[in-house]
Amino acid sequence: MKHVFPGIGMTSARTRGRMVERLRQQGIRSEEVLAVMANTPRHIFIDEALSHRAYDDVSLPIGQGQTISQPYIVARMVELAIGSANRERVLEVGTGCGYQTVVLAQLFKTVYSVERIAQLLDKARMRLRDLRISNTRLRHGDGFIGVAEAAPFDAIIMAAAPTYVPEALLSQLAIGGRMVFPIGNVDQELRIIERTADAFIETKLEKVRFVPMLPGLA
Template sequence: MKHDFSGIGMTSARTRGRMLDRLRQQGIRNEEVLAAMGNTPRHIFVDEALAHRAYDDASLPIGLGQTISQPYIVARMVELALTAPHRDKVLEIGTGCGYQTVVLAQLFKTVYSVERIGQLLDKARVRLRDLRINNTRLRHGDGFLGIAEAAPFDVIVMAAAPAFVPESLLNQLATGGKMVFPIGTVNQELRMIERTNDGFSESKLEKVRFVPMLPGLA
């Protein structure tokens, strides 16, 4: 889980420092999350033409109708994920450009990540290889199905918003595990579900905006 990306890319430490200051002002308290965010070269995950905006608090297009989430929402979801009691296995639904995958890889023993769009996954694989990250398992697959054979997961983090909670993903959550996800079509909100011995308990957190979660492969 120890990764050092210093020297990769050209973005100044000051630019990343400003992002971390802003995340603290926005309420992110977990220093491990802040360290992982500050350590991750976000500018290499976006098109070169947008690299100067990589550390702004904005979601940016990554092609094929998808986006890289704003730093705050990545930090918020990862901070929530770290409230789970164990950090052995996390399942990420929606690899996208691989940015959140890299943040998670610094904090969990193994990151399993599913992406339905093959072209995005290919690019993410290259980035992760360039960063020499080897504790991730990427799969071209349908996020609604998860990765049943690798379950149970201590944490499930979803980077796209379904209209309903996928039951197959709930079934892949370990007891005590947490699932952090956006939900909804027009009005979306961030939620967290915890699996207990008696079932599931759900918390509603804040308004968010994500791309819709779609079934099948592309």
């Protein structure tokens, strides 16, 4: 599902190649995810003053107290998400600048993405329109509530850390689906929950650092 991005002055192939090589060394195994990361113009999602750091392995501010996650974390979470049984629809909680949304759009048939901060959502919408991404459904909403009318989702990926697992999101996960999310307050860790026909199986992964997940709209 490789997407050809229109009229975007991409940074040098060498810069993106270095990022992909670093992701490989950090343990990202999916060649499909690596190809999408190499193809996606991360620099256009970041303020121009910081764009020279777009392909470094750091999280960067995007305004409104939010950040764009470091490339490794995006690749790691997306790699876990595509391990779900199907790839029809994914729910992203926390659109942010829209970068991860675009990565997911190249790997899933339809991406539903929820953002509580209207100003960030407006900017993300414009970027996706400029990139001619047409298989995303963005909405201004509360991530704790999800998008019940579009459920069930084959994967749910959360870009902010709650202190508990939202019940509404678990109920929107398809059988055979995976939820990939950070959790915790000060000490946070990455986890996945896989839904089987009769249970939710939770696996704890590595330590991470995300902005807190907040309820309501802003």
